[in-house]
Amino acid sequence: MNRIWIITVISAIALVGSLFLFQSCSRKAAQCPLCEREIHQGMQVKLTHNHIPMQACCMACALTYKAQTENVEIESATDFLSETSIEPWNAFYVVASDISPCIQDPKVQKFIREPHAALHACYDRCEPGILAFRSRSEAQKFQKEHGGYIRQFEDLPAFIAAQGRSR
Numbered sequence: 001m002n003r004i005w006i007i008t009v010i011s012a013i014a015l016v017g018s019l020f021l022f023q024s025c026s027r028k029a030a031q032c033p034l035c036e037r038e039i040h041q042g043m044q045v046k047l048t049h050n051h052i053p054m055q056a057c058c059m060a061c062a063l064t065y066k067a068q069t070e071n072v073e074i075e076s077a078t079d080f081l082s083e084t085s086i087e088p089w090n091a092f093y094v095v096a097s098d099i100s101p102c103i104q105d106p107k108v109q110k111f112i113r114e115p116h117a118a119l120h121a122c123y124d125r126c127e128p129g130i131l132a133f134r135s136r137s138e139a140q141k142f143q144k145e146h147g148g149y150i151r152q153f154e155d156l157p158a159f160i161a162a163q164g165r166s167r
């Protein structure tokens with residue numbers, strides 16, 4: 001009798017524990033497979049590699065991947081304001097403004113600790129911050145408040161540090 005009681009309590013605890021674990025997992029934001037950063041709403045980019053779909057945290061991360069890898073196509077961008085999917089080639093981009101959710105992610109290491117020194121990280125695949133807007137006027141309004149440059153899709157690869165290095 002006593003034994004059954006103990007087993008019941010233990011399984012109840014295990015059940016509650018696993019429910020908690022399940023909940024915290026399902027609440028976790030999606031992660032970028034390229035840099036393991038959280039995918040911020042309003043920044044997500046859908047792309048394919050050899051026709052296999054994937055989601056990247058931001059346009060800079062996706063374009064870095066495209067610059068380094070064959071057969072990568074950018075399929076969609078996200079309007080930063082409405083957080084809805086837009087066609088990347090019709091979007092207007094604010095590049096290098098003071099808003100850059102990926103780079104400002106607190107989990108991103110800004111210092112690399114070596115045995116005798118702490119080195120400041122000067123390369124980030126998500127740099128510069130590239131935010132997409134569905135209209136030029138919204139991009140201009142954002143740029144007035146947050147700085148940066150307004151560019152179109154075909155201009156973006158020039159801002160990506162990895163461009164041309166691996167080929």
Ligand SMILES: [Zn+2]
Nearest residue numbers: 032035057061
């Ligand atoms: Zn990423």
